[in-house]
Amino acid sequence: MAEVESLETLLEKSASALDEREASEMKRILYGAPTPKIELPREAVEKAGAGNFELAAYKFPVSGEEESRPRRIVRIAVVQNEIVKPTTAPISEQKTALWDRIKEITHTASLCGVNIICYQEAWPQPFFFCTREKYPWTEFAESAEDGPTIKLCQEMAARYNMVIVSSILERDANHGGVLFNTAVIISNSGKVLGKTHKNHIPRVGDFNESTYYMEGNTGHKVFQTAYGRIAVNICYGRHHPLNWLGYGINGAEIVFNPSATVGALSEPMWPIEARNAAIANSYFVACNNRVGTETFPNEFTSADGKPAHKDFGHFYGSSYVAGPNGGRTPGLNRVRDGILICEIDLNLIQQIRDKWCFQMTQRTEIYAKLLADAVKPDFKPDIVYETTD
Numbered sequence: 312m313a314e315v316e317s318l319e320t321l322l323e324k325s326a327s328a329l330d331e332r333e334a335s336e337m338k339r340i341l342y343g344a345p346t347p348k349i350e351l352p353r354e355a356v357e358k359a360g361a362g363n364f365e366l367a368a369y370k371f372p373v374s375g376e377e378e379s380r381p382r383r384i385v386r387i388a389v390v391q392n393e394i395v396k397p398t399t400a401p402i403s404e405q406k407t408a409l410w411d412r413i414k415e416i417t418h419t420a421s422l423c424g425v426n427i428i429c430y431q432e433a434w435p436q437p438f439f440f441c442t443r444e445k446y447p448w449t450e451f452a453e454s455a456e457d458g459p460t461i462k463l464c465q466e467m468a469a470r471y472n473m474v475i476v477s478s479i480l481e482r483d484a485n486h487g488g489v490l491f492n493t494a495v496i497i498s499n500s501g502k503v504l505g506k507t508h509k510n511h512i513p514r515v516g517d518f519n520e521s522t523y524y525m526e527g528n529t530g531h532k533v534f535q536t537a538y539g540r541i542a543v544n545i546c547y548g549r550h551h552p553l554n555w556l557g558y559g560i561n562g563a564e565i566v567f568n569p570s571a572t573v574g575a576l577s578e579p580m581w582p583i584e585a586r587n588a589a590i591a592n593s594y595f596v597a598c599n600n601r602v603g604t605e606t607f608p609n610e611f612t613s614a615d616g617k618p619a620h621k622d623f624g625h626f627y628g629s630s631y632v633a634g635p636n637g638g639r640t641p642g643l644n645r646v647r648d649g650i651l652i653c654e655i656d657l658n659l660i661q662q663i664r665d666k667w668c669f670q671m672t673q674r675t676e677i678y679a680k681l682l683a684d685a686v687k688p689d690f691k692p693d694i695v696y697e698t699t700d
């Protein structure tokens with residue numbers, strides 16, 4: 312059965328049965344304040360057409376005018392893409408083909424004035440974690456400081472004056488060659504600003520990632536860039552509200568959520584979790600997911616009694632941006648490569664914080680006490696039972 316193009320195409324279809332007001336109310340209730348489309352340079356649009364990838368751009372409402380500080384307008388972008396070569400091709404060919412695709416996509420983003428771009432989780436590789444085979448797959452791992460993928464990103468970041476968030480499988484040579492699922496943040500100067508690990512490892516369905524890499528030990532780092540303070544909550548971390556809170560407490564203004572997830576598992580959660588994090592923490596979240604179906608040479612099982620198979624299921628793309636005001640952009644499509652660009656005003660964050668007061672009303676001190684108690688071996692849950700007398 313052919314995959315559905317996108318939720319938005321289904322909504323457009325159903326909107327044709329509504330009158331104008333009903334259609335606009337449906338959009339308002341589902342998406343929040345409108346995020347109008349941005350006009351993009353013709354050259355970029357032509358490149359997207361020739362390269363067969365979607366190019367979509369939206370604008371969040373700007374904050375109200377303030378007397379004491381100028382607006383802080385930033386263009387962010389998230390990328391979704393299929394693997395280019397089959398998983399049976401030599402590793403170097405698979406990697407080089409992905410590098411070429413990302414070069415093309417990043418060049419197009421640069422024509423659109425993008426300041427910060429985030430690629431999808433583990434972008435220079437197929438998502439082989441389902442196989443649980445070590446070789447040849449761990450050969451994709453590389454240094455987060457000076458591996459070939461990072462060098463490529465450094466070169467692009469400097470050339471395009473763009474901050475790049477590049478998520479890779481990291482081989483940490485300083486610690487016995489252990490592996491981490493790592494996002495490397497490359498400054499617009501071309502220097503590596505730092506790295507942050509995936510904190511939570513999925514143990515669900517075919518996402519058997521604990522076979523490959525360790526739980527992260529970098530906490531909830533936030534990176535001060537020329538275009539705002541950013542953090543990266545890698546894929547499965549989006550199911551953990553305290554993980555999102557950690558980046559908020561450290562001052563993140565934009566949190567990227569590079570992902571790789573399949574429809575049968577997580578699609579109903581996808582539009583909710585990152586958006587909820589943006590609301591609860593009053594920051595922007597930009598989340599992206601790979602696309603396509605990846606087939607591997609050997610069969611593997613999902614440990615659910617069902618027959619062994621060679622593919623992972625469909626990665627459904629649908630990348631989007633959510634804002635502190637509760638709104639979100641439409642998603643990219645579910646079936647092919649794309650860049651989603653979003654123009655945001657970082658001042659909106661403080662204005663929403665002043666309006667909703669979540670940071671003022673949250674009770675971190677009582678949560679801290681609860682958590683400190685809950686990790687003790689003699690912890691007893693505080694449950695009140697009805698007495699029998």
Ligand SMILES: NC(=O)NCCC(=O)O
Pocket residue numbers: 432513518545546547548570571572573576577
């Ligand atoms: N890559 C990854 O963490 N996937 C887990 C599945 C999900 O979180 O939707």
